[in-house]
Amino acid sequence: MLPKWLMKSEPDEFSILDFAARGGEEWGGVRNYQARNFLREMRVGERFFFYHSSCAEPGVVGIGEIARAAAPDPSQFDLSSDYFDPKSTTDQPRWDSVWVRFVTRLYPRAGELADPLQPALTLAQLRAAGPALQGLRLLDRGSRLSVIPVAPEHARWLLEQTRAA
DNA sequence: GCCAACGTTGGC
DNA sequence: GCCAACGTTGGC
Numbered sequence: 001m002l003p004k005w006l007m008k009s010e011p012d013e014f015s016i017l018d019f020a021a022r023g024g025e026e027w028g029g030v031r032n033y034q035a036r037n038f039l040r041e042m043r044v045g046e047r048f049f050f051y052h053s054s055c056a057e058p059g060v061v062g063i064g065e066i067a068r069a070a071a072p073d074p075s076q077f078d079l080s081s082d083y084f085d086p087k088s089t090t091d092q093p094r095w096d097s098v099w100v101r102f103v104t105r106l107y108p109r110a111g112e113l114a115d116p117l118q119p120a121l122t123l124a125q126l127r128a129a130g131p132a133l134q135g136l137r138l139l140d141r142g143s144r145l146s147v148i149p150v151a152p153e154h155a156r157w158l159l160e161q162t163r164a165a
Numbered sequence: 166g167c168c169a170a171c172g173t174t175g176g177c
Numbered sequence: 178g179c180c181a182a183c184g185t186t187g188g189c
Contacts, residue, residue: 142183
């Protein structure tokens with residue numbers, strides 16, 4: 001099944017290796033309305049590309065699947081959380097989380113990974129793809145969204161350039 | 166409703 | 178560490 005989404009994670013916080021080891025995880029802490037609205041569109045079973053950001057080698061590293069649809073993110077009510085939001089109430093929560101399930105790591109089509117955290121496709125490679133990825137929001141100038149939709153033709157291209165375990 | 170100031174993201 | 182881009186806040 002073609003992934004419909006791309007989700008960013010900082011490998012220092014939660015890498016594809018952590019994801020593979022844990023198998024499942026709550027995806028919370030999203031504090032941007034546009035990204036939240038995408039979370040709300042996600043349906044159980046839909047897949048996403050897992051992307052490493054804010055690191056030495058940003059890029060696509062794996063695939064996950066939505067395991068539970070969007071519901072209020074508990075961390076918005078948690079005083080001790082970095083993601084606590086004083087403007088959220090249980091009556092009127094502002095933020096949602098989803099649950100995700102690990103599907104696979106992705107590897108370069110040819111060759112091996114020099115490093116376990118090396119992406120199957122680096123951001124530089126994505127930028128070099130030209131028309132094949134035209135319109136992919138990840139590549140928009142100044143794009144900072146941590147959750148973005150991926151068009152089927154873009155998803156197909158990304159899968160063609162990689163192989164699963 | 167405007168917009169300046171500020172905070173955050175994230176590549177480099 | 179720098180800085181461009183963007184979102185949010187809050188005074189007016």
